[in-house]
Amino acid sequence: MAPRNQRSDALSKERIVETAIELLDTGGEAALTFRALAARLETGSGAIYWHIADKSELLAAATDHLIAGVMAGVVDEATPQAAIRTVALALFDAIDAHPWAGPQLFRDPGRSAMPLIFERIGAPLMALGLGGQTLFDSASALLHYILGVAGQNAANPRLVPDEADREAFLGRVAAQWLQLDAQAFPFVRQAATQMRDHDDRAQFLFGIDLILAGIAAR
Amino acid sequence: MAPRNQRSDALSKERIVETAIELLDTGGEAALTFRALAARLETGSGAIYWHIADKSELLAAATDHLIAGVMAGVVDEATPQAAIRTVALALFDAIDAHPWAGPQLFRDPGRSAMPLIFERIGAPLMALGLGGQTLFDSASALLHYILGVAGQNAANPRLVPDEADREAFLGRVAAQWLQLDAQAFPFVRQAATQMRDHDDRAQFLFGIDLILAGIAAR
DNA sequence: ACCTGAACACCGTTCAAGT
DNA sequence: ACCTGAACACCGTTCAAGT
Numbered sequence: 001m002a003p004r005n006q007r008s009d010a011l012s013k014e015r016i017v018e019t020a021i022e023l024l025d026t027g028g029e030a031a032l033t034f035r036a037l038a039a040r041l042e043t044g045s046g047a048i049y050w051h052i053a054d055k056s057e058l059l060a061a062a063t064d065h066l067i068a069g070v071m072a073g074v075v076d077e078a079t080p081q082a083a084i085r086t087v088a089l090a091l092f093d094a095i096d097a098h099p100w101a102g103p104q105l106f107r108d109p110g111r112s113a114m115p116l117i118f119e120r121i122g123a124p125l126m127a128l129g130l131g132g133q134t135l136f137d138s139a140s141a142l143l144h145y146i147l148g149v150a151g152q153n154a155a156n157p158r159l160v161p162d163e164a165d166r167e168a169f170l171g172r173v174a175a176q177w178l179q180l181d182a183q184a185f186p187f188v189r190q191a192a193t194q195m196r197d198h199d200d201r202a203q204f205l206f207g208i209d210l211i212l213a214g215i216a217a218r
Numbered sequence: 219m220a221p222r223n224q225r226s227d228a229l230s231k232e233r234i235v236e237t238a239i240e241l242l243d244t245g246g247e248a249a250l251t252f253r254a255l256a257a258r259l260e261t262g263s264g265a266i267y268w269h270i271a272d273k274s275e276l277l278a279a280a281t282d283h284l285i286a287g288v289m290a291g292v293v294d295e296a297t298p299q300a301a302i303r304t305v306a307l308a309l310f311d312a313i314d315a316h317p318w319a320g321p322q323l324f325r326d327p328g329r330s331a332m333p334l335i336f337e338r339i340g341a342p343l344m345a346l347g348l349g350g351q352t353l354f355d356s357a358s359a360l361l362h363y364i365l366g367v368a369g370q371n372a373a374n375p376r377l378v379p380d381e382a383d384r385e386a387f388l389g390r391v392a393a394q395w396l397q398l399d400a401q402a403f404p405f406v407r408q409a410a411t412q413m414r415d416h417d418d419r420a421q422f423l424f425g426i427d428l429i430l431a432g433i434a435a436r
Numbered sequence: 437a438c439c440t441g442a443a444c445a446c447c448g449t450t451c452a453a454g455t
Numbered sequence: 456a457c458c459t460g461a462a463c464a465c466c467g468t469t470c471a472a473g474t
Contacts, residue, residue, distance in 0.1 A: 011439080034467065042361065044440040046469075051438095055467065103321060106329040106373045110394035115406045122405030136412045139405070141425030148366025176328035187340030187357070188333045194354045207359030211425075214432035229458080252448065262459040264450075269457095273448065 006173045011043060017061045023063060024100045032059075032100075060111055063104040067113035070094045074182060080124035081212055087120040088146050088208050092201065095150040102154025105147050118143055130215070138215050145211060149204050170195050231269045235279045236239060242280060242318045250277075250318075272429060278329055282323040285331035288312045289338060299430055305338040306364050306426050310419065313368040320372025323365050338359055348433070356433050367422050386407035388413050 019040050023032045034055070039043040052058045074090050077083040095102045105113060122139040130138055156169060177185070177192035237258050243252045252273070256263040270276045290307050295301040313320045323331060340357040348356055374387060395403070395410035 011366060026286050029447095032466085035465090038441095045441045046441070049468070103324075103369075106321075106369045108373075109370075110391045115395055115398055115403060118409065119403050122409060127407055133412070135405075136409050136416065137421050137424040138428065139409070140421055141363065141428050144366035144370060144425060145363045146366070148362035148364070151324045151360060151369050152320075152327075155326075167227060173328045177333055180333055185333060185337050187344055187353075187418045187464085188337045191336065191340060191354050191357070194351070198354065203355050203358055205361060206355040207429075210356065210429050210432035212432070213435045214360045214428035214430070217435045218428075251446085253446090256460095262461095263448090264460070265458045267449070 010053060011041065011047055013061070014065075015046055016041065016051055017058070017065050020058055020062045021066065021098075025098060029059075029100045055113070056107075059104055059108060060102075060113075063101045063107075066088045066094065066098055067091075067105075067116055071116045075118065080127045083124040084121060084142065084212065085208055086204065087117070088142075089201070091117065091146055091150060092153070092204050095153050101156040102150045105150060117146075118167050121146075125215070128215070134218070138211075142208070142211055145207055149207070153200070167196065229259065229265055229269060231279065232283075234259065234266055234269055235276070238276055238280050239284065239316075243316060247277075247318045261404050274325075274360045277318075277322055278325060278331075282326075282330045284312065284316055284319050285309075285323075285334055289334045292338065298345045301342040302360065302430065303426055304340060304422065305335070306360075307419070307423070309335065309364055309368060310371070310422050312370050317372040317374075320368045323368055335364070339364075343433070346433070352436070356429075360426070360429055363425055367425070371418070385414065 016037070020032055020037060023040065032055075034045040034048055037048060041048070044121060048058075052061065070090050071087075074087055077086050082207060105117075108114070118139065121142050122135065125135055125139055125142075156166075173191040174195040177188050177195070182189060234255070238250055238255060241254060241258065250273075252263040252266055255266060259266070266276075270279065288308050289305075292305055295304050323335075326332070336357065339360045340353065343353055343357055343360075374384075392410040392413040395406050395413070396407060400407060
């Protein structure tokens, strides 16, 4: 058997992380096991631990890698508002395509993904003239809203090729909401009728604009 | 050995769920195993499956139970804005005390926890005169913001008796942010200096008010 | 220094057997 | 109808042994 440590494609943290992302994209979080990863990398499961501390760090590193790529691809915009909308939509689409990353964004705010996102939200607000506590609190509000939608999206089946699964999912939720008591749940029952053909992306942007309008109104 | 199925405290879904919440509150999500749960309930691990489909349903049922209790305790308020603030803060404090429930809120929007929350947000907006798409989108924005903060809180160590752990956590995040490049991260570095003594609860309310102001400005 | 892969401790879940 | 608890299939992680 050829010694692995002399191959040109030797193990490295980057190669491990990229392979992990492939497994996550293909089969979701359940598909990422050290055994599957080792098999794909043609190595022993223990070898991975030489480069990565544990599974928690592996998932965090995969998220950092993904977000860094997304953020690097975001183009500059003319206005601060447009810049915030563009970054927000880029994140929305990234979680749409890689739903496993949604819950990860909540984990460790010190890691690289979080500062990358936070800077892209806060810098435009500075350009708008915000500062001090208002700046910090406004940026945090936008960040939390974006993460909240990301987390929700990660739970929904959105990345199906055809729209059938998504329709079925929304239809099931709407049906459950319509079964609620009309006296106790007037709003939710009305919302149920709007569920099936609502545009997630437009609704997401509406919320961004709501927060931006709130900032402008101060 | 006395037969279990004749005791007055026989197994029931409610007793299982309440015991599960005790384990979750005491030791976090890792402490909830079917073996630990069965030991605490003085039964076999398989007996639980007679009442609960699987672990996913157990966690969802625990969350529903928790949120139902929280929502039942929320008092009515004079104005729609006050009602929304009160519900939001009640959820904030509930996740603060039971951080394991944060990620669960993202799971299944059809379950009872989600409609309970959504109704309490949407009904006051209806009272404000909102309707149609604007009503649905505005309520969704508030919901996503609240869930985003809840998810973030669940990841942070907040429920420690003394403030030492929280201080250490925020200090560590701030230190990591201060190590970033000054040219590339002007905002994040400034935010780092505000991290240690910021008031999570006040910042959360600031975001709620920002969205409410955005709604009012439309 | 880096890799191998068996072994360990632990899960969720099932199911034949009991009462 | 409900409970028991061993058994199964599967994890993450460790570590003595290799190169």
